[in-house]
Amino acid sequence: xxxxxxxxxxxxxxxxxxxxxxxxxxxxxxxxxxxxxxxxxxxxxxxxxxxxxxxxxxxxxxxxxxxxxxxxxxxxxxxxxxxxxxxxxxxxxxxxxxxxxxxxxxxxxxxxxxxxxxxxxxxxxxxxxxxxxxxxxxxxxxxxxxxxxxxxxxxxxxxxxxxxxxxxxxxxxxxxxxxxxxxxxxxxxxxxxxxxxxxxxxxxxxxxxxxxxxxxxxxxxxxxxxxxxxxxxxxxxxxxxxxxxxxxxxxxxxxxxxxxxxxxxxxxxxxxxxxxxxxxxxxxxxxxxxxxxxxxxxxxxxxxxxxxxxxxxxxxxxxxxxxxxxxxxxxxxxxxxxxxxxxxxxxxxxxxxxxxxxxxxxxxxxxxxxxxxxxxx
Numbered sequence: 613x614x615x616x617x618x619x620x621x622x623x624x625x626x627x628x629x630x631x632x633x634x635x636x637x638x639x640x641x642x643x644x645x646x647x648x649x650x651x652x653x654x655x656x657x658x659x660x661x662x663x664x665x666x667x668x669x670x671x672x673x674x675x676x677x678x679x680x681x682x683x684x685x686x687x688x689x690x691x692x693x694x695x696x697x698x699x700x701x702x703x704x705x706x707x708x709x710x711x712x713x714x715x716x717x718x719x720x721x722x723x724x725x726x727x728x729x730x731x732x733x734x735x736x737x738x739x740x741x742x743x744x745x746x747x748x749x750x751x752x753x754x755x756x757x758x759x760x761x762x763x764x765x766x767x768x769x770x771x772x773x774x775x776x777x778x779x780x781x782x783x784x785x786x787x788x789x790x791x792x793x794x795x796x797x798x799x800x801x802x803x804x805x806x807x808x809x810x811x812x813x814x815x816x817x818x819x820x821x822x823x824x825x826x827x828x829x830x831x832x833x834x835x836x837x838x839x840x841x842x843x844x845x846x847x848x849x850x851x852x853x854x855x856x857x858x859x860x861x862x863x864x865x866x867x868x869x870x871x872x873x874x875x876x877x878x879x880x881x882x883x884x885x886x887x888x889x890x891x892x893x894x895x896x897x898x899x900x901x902x903x904x905x906x907x908x909x910x911x912x913x914x915x916x917x918x919x920x921x922x923x924x925x926x927x928x929x930x931x932x933x934x935x936x937x938x939x940x941x942x943x944x945x946x947x948x949x950x951x952x953x954x955x956x957x958x959x960x961x962x963x964x965x966x967x968x969x970x971x972x973x974x975x976x977x978x979x980x981x982x983x984x985x986x987x988x989x
Contacts, residue, residue: 627873640681646678657785660690670796674814710769714736714739714772715735752784756789757789759903850885854893854976871884897984910930912981912985922970926972
């Protein structure tokens with residue numbers, strides 16, 4: 613009888629104790645350096661525990677700053693503390709239409725609703741009927757919520773959810789997570805007025821903070837002595853260079869650990885990390901390039917590969933390449949989005965009009981940008 617192809621190999625896992633501590637969906641029991649942000653979320657949601665209405669929140673920050681992890685952590689704690697609240701997490705890369713979000717909420721509330729073959733108004737009616745029967749306050753988390761702006765769906769959807777109170781006594785708690793710091797300014801005026809939200813900003817992690825986060829994860833993910841003493845420093849330095857993105861650092865440890873296991877060595881070394889950085893960076897780049905508008909993609913292409921360019925010069929180059937020049941406000945908004953996705957770095961020089969001139973540089977390899985932009989055409 614032939615041997616099964618999965619038989620054999622080392623009897624002992626030499627690197628990982630439990631690699632799940634490095635998975636993107638893992639929510640740690642404590643989140644270093646995010647106490648103030650967590651306190652703000654708790655303040656907004658705590659009224660639910662007394663049968664009162666929660667405050668809506670818009671959570672802002674660059675990629676990899678702990679926004680999603682913090683929100684999931686707070687909601688987990690809330691649901692363990694009180695049965696008055698239940699949460700639904702939706703990533704708007706997947707649920708990027710008003711219809712899709714409404715039907716998913718209806719299903720969450722116990723009203724079976726197909727995503728196809730039903731009108732949006734009917735889906736909303738089903739949602740209202742389900743909400744009337746609900747014995748808890750639903751907390752709806754919309755991550756990457758700026759994806760809804762691509763089809764002008766955001767304001768219509770939020771208006772639907774906010775006017776629920778006109779039909780039912782109970783409403784929703786909304787937590788909106790975005791990389792776009794100007795997100796709220798793009799909403800309809802009546803939505804902004806009804807949203808009555810608090811904004812919670814997550815700043816990029818410093819190199820020292822990244823090291824703390826990695827040490828915490830590594831303690832549970834790796835066997836003792838399976839991690840070279842310099843590995844965490846190397847992973848943190850790489851992530852810091854890319855704008856303080858903790859996800860990059862954590863995923864790099866995961867992939868480097870798997871590489872070390874495949875080589876059947878006893879320790880994850882800095883060279884293992886160096887071998888996986890390009891792959892990890894490319895996976896993040898692919899996700900975010902696909903979310904860019906045509907104007908944002910074209911602007912990104914004009915940023916030089918190995919030098920800086922002044923914001924004024926970049927605006928002139930872009931305006932010369934299109935029929936309708938950008939307004940300064942639109943230009944600043946596009947730069948802000950590219951920076952929030954850790955695709956560019958934009959540092960003030962202290963020179964120019966009121967010292968607001970910026971020097972723009974790429975945070976990702978130009979060849980990778982060109983490759984991903986070509987693939988998304």
